[in-house]
Amino acid sequence: MTVWPDEAGARAQRRPGLDGYARCRFGRPARCVVGRVPIDPDAWKGWHGPERICWREAIGDSAWEIAMRVVQMRPHTDDVCDHTTAAEVDRLKSAYAKYADRDRGNPEKEKRPGRLRMVRDRDVALYRLLDRETTPPLKRYRVLDLGCGTGDLIHQLQRYGFPNDRLFGVDLLPESLATAKRKCPDVSFTEANAEHVPFPDQRFDFILVFTVFSSILSPGMASNVAREITRVLTPDGVIIWYDLRYPNPWNRNVRAMTRRRIQDLFPDFEIELTSKTLLPPIAYRLGTLTDPLYPTLALVPAFRSHYFGMLRSASSGVIESGSTEPSPSRENRKPPFGPMP
Incomplete structure (x- = not known):
């Protein structure tokens, strides 16, 4: 299971959905794929500056979770239509x-x-x-x-x-x-x-x-x-x-x-x-x-x-x-x- 890059290294709780997709803590039928983008919390420590800024601390919790939600998504399978x-x-x-x-x-x-x-x-x-x-x-x-x-x-x-x-x-x-x-x-x-x-x-x-x-x-x-x-x-x-x-x-x-x-x-x-x-x-x-x-x-x-x-x-x-x-x-x-x- 993918590890989310937060301070505690908590694992997102997921359960299979009826549509076959995993479900994650963000609510919707998750377009997140378990294991698709494994993330090591330590890998996201900044290399810029003496204080080694943590990305999450730099941009805030809400922006960090939004970013992680986006980058772990796979393209929607239902995002096309048959419109004339x-x-x-x-x-x-x-x-x-x-x-x-x-x-x-x-x-x-x-x-x-x-x-x-x-x-x-x-x-x-x-x-x-x-x-x-x-x-x-x-x-x-x-x-x-x-x-x-x-x-x-x-x-x-x-x-x-x-x-x-x-x-x-x-x-x-x-x-x-x-x-x-x-x-x-x-x-x-x-x-x-x-x-x-x-x-x-x-x-x-x-x-x-x-x-x-x-x-x-x-x-x-x-x-x-x-x-x-x-x-x-x-x-x-x-x-x-x-x-x-x-x-x-x-x-x-x-x-x-x-x-x-x-x-x-x-x-x-x-x-x-x-x-x-x-x-x-x-x-x-x-x-x-x-x-x-x-x-x-x-x-x-x-x-x-x-x-x-x-x-x-x-x-x-x-x-x-x-x-x-x-x-x-x-x-x-x-x-x-x-x-x-």
């Missing part, structure tokens, strides 16, 4: 309307130090990837943000130096697009279902897919969106991926996007992903300790909630829009970006 496309679209619109109402009622959420650090972490990773995969001038590349929401990523791409006429955003929700258009008035935004985007074949060199597929519970719709992405991507293009790798026990409107699921959606692509982003339940609770604790806690792989990286067609070469010639080596070319804005 129309029903799935209605569900998505309803879910995001609830998210918007929730956020309006909690305006301080966006300003939490932990959340700001999570966003900064993601943006730095995106900056480094694009800096590595592009050569000047940036006007040679077309970039699509699929599921662009309120346009935050498009705004970052503008700051990185991409011309407005090479940036495109697509989203299902007109309210989000209205905000995006106010934020980036010179960029082309389109309201569309991602199963049918209004662009010709092989149009984009980069397609950003950030927390898109974790929100789609219908396998049929997810497959359709993946096919559409493949259609509008250039042969040497790249899908830039950022999405949940763990299920969320508090939100049944999302699912974990494991490596297997990603590979099933894009079987002809090579996947280069790394875990990224400290678990939000921990990050949100760090408060004024965010700067000293976030980098250290994020060193623990099990505490990273998302996958970030790129998917590239297995038959493609180096990204060089409109050319089959290899791009200059990193040492011999001028970086397209300046310092991180």
